[in-house]
Amino acid sequence: MKTHLSPAIRLTLVMLVLVAVIYPLVVSGIARFAPGGGSGEKVIVNGKVVGYTLIGQKFTQDRYFNSRPSALDYNAAGSAGSNKGPSNPDYLKVAQARIDTFLVHNPGVDKAQIPAELVTASGSGLDPDLSPAAAKIQVARIARVRGISPERLNQLVDEHTKGPALGLFGPSTVNVLKINVALDALK
Incomplete structure (x- = not known):
């Protein structure tokens, strides 16, 4: 033993x-x-922390790039998806309501043009990023509301597009918080 x-x-x-x-x-x-020294990358505006780049925030006003929907209403205390499959009737109603809302706020956009990430929540419910296509489809609305040229907004999207990690891994993304802070800084 x-x-x-x-x-x-x-x-x-x-x-x-x-x-x-x-x-x-x-x-x-x-x-x-890592950015933020392992504590997360803070976004600071006028000496005040307005958010973190790795946690999605709710932006629904027409003057901002809208965030990806969240199944848990952006509650960063925990992450969760809806756990409803693509054929679930409740899920389909929620997705259709999001599509209808998007089309009301973005006239001139066809249903088929809407990137899926603008009407479906991520698995964590806290996704901070959009694809460049999801950001650019919102440009006309923001340009109209803010009185900024669409060309300048498309340039802003391009400036805030982050390519795949090491040029290989993952898609190109636009951080919604960072681009909205930059949008507010435009004069």
């Missing part, structure tokens, strides 16, 4: 130190090199 118990206790202690102390310290050290 002693021949098995002693190595088991030593292995347990070594693994405890490795996974409960060393690994978290290494990950925390690496995170210090």
Whole structure:
């Protein structure tokens, strides 16, 4: 028994130190090199934190680029999807209501042109990004409301489009919070 118990206790202690102390310290050290130093990238306007780039926020006014819908109303205390499949009647009603609302606020846009991300919630419910196409389809509405040329708004979208990680992984994205802060800064 002693021949098995002693190595088991030593292995347990070594693994405890490795996974409960060393690994978290290494990950925390690496995170210090990330934007925001591992605490998330804050967006600050006039000395006030207005949000974080990795957490979606609700923008529904016509003067802003609208966010992706959230199944949990952007509650950052937890993330969740609706867990309803694409053939669920309740889900289809919600998606149709979002489509109808989008079309009312964006006259001249056909239903087939609406990117799916503007009428479907993400799996986490906190997606902070849109595709460049989802941002550009909103340009005409924002230009009309704000009195800014569509060309200038398209340029703003292009300036805030982030390409795939390492040029390979994932789609191009536009952070909704960052572009709306830049939109407010336009004169």
